[in-house]
Amino acid sequence: MSSVLDREMYSEAEAARLLRVRQSTLHYWLEGGQARGKSYKPILRDKPRGSRTVTWAEFVEAGFLREYRQKHKVPMAELRKFIELLRQEFDVPYPLADRRPFVVSGRRLAYDAQTAAGLGVDFWMVTVADDQLMLTTPADSFSQRVDWVDDTAVGYRPDANLESPVRVKPDVRFGKPSINGVSTEVISEQHDAGEDRDAISEMYALTRADVDWALAYEFSVRAANHAA
Template structure:
């Protein structure tokens, strides 16, 4: 059956389908143990767990930001991982749990999506919704994703959008937080069990070969990729180790 006008949209050159049709299975896919997700995001596991499950502190109970309710699950879905990558952009600031939760809850209500910030729609045609939601939630300006009513993204918002590969209306791939903007390293939940890779080859496998004594050129020939890709893989693994 052909798609109807309600099923497929085109915004700013991006064609995407209704998330209820094609995206939810990818975003809901349980990809990582919590500890592995924290390692890939280069952040403390305790912080990620706080965002996922909330906590009680000083007599106050803080509900999760990334989940609609406490689940006691120690596994992380792709949608949760993507949204955590966005919050990680504020790693040098204290994330205000109540306001951020209110902000994301508002987006969930308006979009009907459990992972609204892992969809492309709010970042293009829905920037007015982002702006309204952050104001309604009384989110401090330093955590805003849209700087004004004209839809101009802030630096954290813009940096996040450009780290994501968007397809069919959702985040399909993500450049790891510690990888530079020029790096070809990506995280894809449907490749290599969601581990960082280049051209479908695990960066860890490439770096291990070099560390074992093989030359960059030998590794490139063995895996059928360029020597430059191997160098990028080694650089990424070194950066990840330093960020741990």
């Protein structure tokens, strides 16, 4: 599965569009940067690569950061340290594209890493409730967006709706959002060309609900792009 995680999948611009974050933000997460004469290390890479190509693992991990940045303005210095510690504790290069920090058996290491990194309580990935280690809302939301095989992220749901069947997968349609192997963009193009939804579902051997989900997703992408 490591080869899947290392696979170069997207340009920075395309990854940012799918994740609905600014490209400049994604670039900073991947490559770090400079501000007021000070250099800042990357968050998702152990060191800058000078590349604007995004691997599958980097895309998934950026989804985790997106979840946190949208719900909490988590300080990047502490989050950077937290991810570095997770790499060390789980001995993997992509700890947030690995399921183990999110399951019960791995939460103690995640809890120890977040406290060692100095993350404030509001920014924790794992919290304590009734003497049990539980995922916080952003961490749980991210985990539910990911499809896992064993401990490896093999799919990601770009739609915030938990019921949505839209997925991006590294080995399906070159990572473009799709339903049952059919690109949502293609479905949207057929609809724009005048085909009705029942005809589209028959054309691609999809259910009418699949078509509705695909169009709802594409419409939301357009609205987000327009707002930006």
